[in-house]
Amino acid sequence: MFTIDDLADRLGGYLPPDEIQQVKRAFYYAEQAHDGQRRRSGEPYVTHPLAVANILANMHMDHQSLMAAMLHDVIEDTGVSKKALAAQFGKPVAELVDGVSKLTQITFEDKAVAQAENFQKMVLAMSRDIRVIIVKLADRLHNMRTLGALRPDKKRRIARETLEIYARIAGRLGINTIRVELEDLSFQAIHPMRAERIKRAVASARGNRRSAMREIQASLQQSLDDEGLKGTVIGRQKHLLSIYKKMRDQRKPFAEIMDVFGFRIITEDVASCYRILGVVHNLYKPVPGRFKDYIAIPKANGYQSLHTTLFGQRGMPIEVQIRTREMEAMANNGIAAHWLYKAGQTAHPIAEGSHARARAWVKGLLEMQRHAGDSLEFIEHVKNDLFPDDVYVFTPKGDIMELPQGATVIDFAYSVHTDIGNNCIACRIDRHLAPLSTRLESGQTLEIITAPGARPNLAWLNFVTTAKARSAIRHALKHQQQAEAVMLGRRLLNKALASFETSLEELDESVFEQAFKELDVSSLDALLESLGLGNRMAHVVARRLVDVAHGDSFDKTLSDNSDKAVVISGSEGMVLNFARCCHPLPGDPVVGHLSVGKGLVVHRSECKNLADRKNDPEKLFALEWSEHIDEDFPVALRIEIESRRGLVAELAGLVTDADANIERIGIEERDARLSTVNLTLSVKGRVHLARIIKRIRNLPNVGKITRTAN
Incomplete structure (x- = not known):
């Protein structure tokens, strides 16, 4: 079994003795804190944090990250507090541990909400220290390696979460060694039979391909040696999920996927990369359009390499990646390479650039989090942003x-x-x-x-x-709706206050302060917004404001002003909606009712859907059309007309000549001679509609024309 002494021996390769001693001290502290606790597999619990620290040691992470790995479940699973950890190991380690800890103390009705809330907390911790996510990824990797003891349904749930979030984050930060293993372990948990079949097929294919691989590798290496270029040629293997996705998405059989031979050439400097590219293009003919220069334009996660595809012997495709040793370290460890170089006391520009890009990405996440309506919306944004192929403009x-x-x-x-x-x-x-x-x-x-x-x-x-655009648009629309709701709420409340012969401007500030406490709102704008969105009744709020102003003794009967109508123009925005059941037009007698969350919904006075609301006049508002309207409104007509060829074209031409637009048209045959045309138009108002109907009546053999209300 792997022990703390084994880990200490490995750390001796890149950490000084005093830092190794601190890592060992964190292990003994965790061992004592988790004493008596066991994993589902039956092993002592402390084997898990030790294994997580070992994964981080493979990436040459710093001693504070390794200490946090040892202690990452102490706050969650034992009685030790964050304050106690800070006193023992310092504030940076305590902050790392707190960032990685899960939100198990909060009970959620929905597991999806719990996961989203957990991820939000992690993003906030990442903004303070990016190492949080690296420790979390190592923690998730060891959990995925030891899924065997769990129920199949729980395995699949954890694997899906890993695939959708953690594997993508690892890719986003360029930590490809962890990403590939997380993807393959998730694939094996979600589709165990498919994974097993592909694994067996890969093992068999590798045996058959061995001689061809050696032959190509030798010819590439010989070409470099002939040109005096330093470079090491390595055969590259595809991982299980990559093979499965290509088979599924490209609808190719396994044999075609495995026909592609992959190689990586590691060299000393950038200039050598381009010289080696010329050598391999001389050796094998390149495939047009398959060359990508990620050295000149790195990927967002800092990945740099030259990619080219060649026609090999007998036409077999060969994929070649050419990069420097530093680029290879970045490709495998991504942002973790920042600490690898830091440990060596050299700030390598590739690693520094990756760290800066990662910080910019986390900053973008925080901006999305501020704009998102809730944690589930935020996590959907993040999943969409992680991580499609890129275009460069x-x-x-x-x-x-x-x-x-x-x-x-x-x-x-x-x-x-x-x-x-x-x-x-x-x-x-x-x-x-x-x-x-x-x-x-x-x-x-x-x-x-x-x-x-x-x-x-x-x-x-x-x-x-992009997630940034989506969340910013939603944020702006939400504020736009709030502003429009406040304006409508002000008009509705002033109309209701007019019944008591007063207005908002005439009420004293102290009246509002007392009313806000009673109505449980923070400000006048918040109150007006809830009125505009239909969450409160204007008459009830007005009555309360007047009562407060008169010391709860106001008992005045409503004046004639109660019938004064609210003027609408159709351009009020998102908080004014026109009912689709009756299609009201300027000039129609109209009334409105407040719908919770939507605002004011406008109906024609005779609309059948208002029948149940007419008994409750407080929920209905008298409305009046503005004299200045420059909007188009939909209206539905039913026309009985004799069937004939070219009827639709005739109607369309007539409507267009009348400066209107057809939104929808449908024809039903009533019998061999007559048809019913259902027409939805965009018009300016009743007068415009009357002009169109008059033109339609001039057509031959037109029967009844009805404006449909429902």
Whole structure:
């Protein structure tokens, strides 16, 4: 069994003796704290933190991370407090342990909510110290290695969470050794039979391919030696989940996937990488369009390498990756390489750049967290952001911006700055105007056109792909709805106060302060917003304000002002909705009722759906159309007409000539001679509609025309 002395021997290779002693002290402390506790497998619990520390030692992590690994379950599973840990091992170690600890003390009704809340806590801890996530990944890796003792359903749940969140985070931070193992272990837990079959097939194929692999490897190595270039050629193996995904997504049989031979060439410096590229292209013919230069443009997680695909002997494809030793360390350990170089007292620029990118990513997560409505919405944003292929586009100044595959102009605008996204109205791609929904391609130059009064559009959510854009749009729309709700709430409350011959402006500040306490709101805006969204009744609030103003003794009967109508124009925004059941138009007698969360819903006075509300006049509002309306409104017509060829084209032409738009048209045959046309139009109002109906009546053999109310 692996012991603390074995770990200490391994740490001797890169840590000084005093730091190794601190790691051992943390182990003995954890051993005492977990005394008597056992894992599901029956082993003493302390074997788990020791194994986690061993994973971190493989990555050459610093002594504080190793101490946190030893102690990461102490706060959660024993009676030891964070304060006690800080006193024993220092504040940085205690903060790391607290960041990694899980939220088991909170009881959630839904496991998904628990996981999301847990992840949110981890993000906050990551913002203080990025090592939190590295310790957490090592913890999750050992848990995945020891899943065998759990029930199958629990295995699958943990494996899915690992695949969706932790494996993607490991990839996002460039820690590919952990990512690959997490993916394969998750795949084996979710699809054990498929994983076993692929594993057996891979073992068999490797045996058959051995001689071909050796032959290609030898020819590549010989070419380097002939040119006097230092480089080591290594055969590269695909992992289980990668093979399975390619078989599933590309619909290829296993034999075709395994026909590709992969090699990695490790060299001394960047210049040698490009010289080696020329050598391998001379040796084997390159496949057009399959060369990628991640050295000039690194991936977001800091990964750098040259990728090329070649036609080998007898046409077999060969994939070659060329990189330096430092790039190889980054490819395997990602951000953890930052501490590897730190331990060696050299701040390597690749590792430093990776650390800076990781911090920028965590900063972006925190911004998303502030904008997200709840923890589940936040975790969905994070899952969407982790981690599709990238496209690289240019700003007008020539700066490179990195975006996920499928990103649109709006995604680009928000990646530059949230305010640019919010005020975006148009764009130019390579100097040509293009729609905001255009999907971007690598190499394009984008210029965003903004306007000060512009606002995000709800329709943007249908095509944006980045989490930052999605959360920023939702945040802006939420604030837009709040502002519109406050304006509507003010009008409704002033209408209700007019019944008592007063208004908001006439009430004293002390009245509001006392009323806010009774109504349990924090401010006037919060009260007006709840009125505008239909969560409170304006009449009830007005009555309470008047009672407070008159010392609860006000007993005045309603004046004639109670019938004064609220004026609407149709441009009030998200808190004014027009009922689809009756399609009210300017000029129609209309009433409104407040719907919780939606705001004011406008109906025609004779709408059948208002029948049950007419007995409760406090829930209905008299409405009046503004004299200045410049909006289009939908209206539904039913037309009985004689069937004939070209009828739809005839109707469409007539409606267009009348400056209206057809939104929907459908024809039902009543009998061999007559048809019923169901037509939905966009019109300016009743007068505009009357003009259109008059034109339709002039068509031959038109029977009844009815404006449908339901």
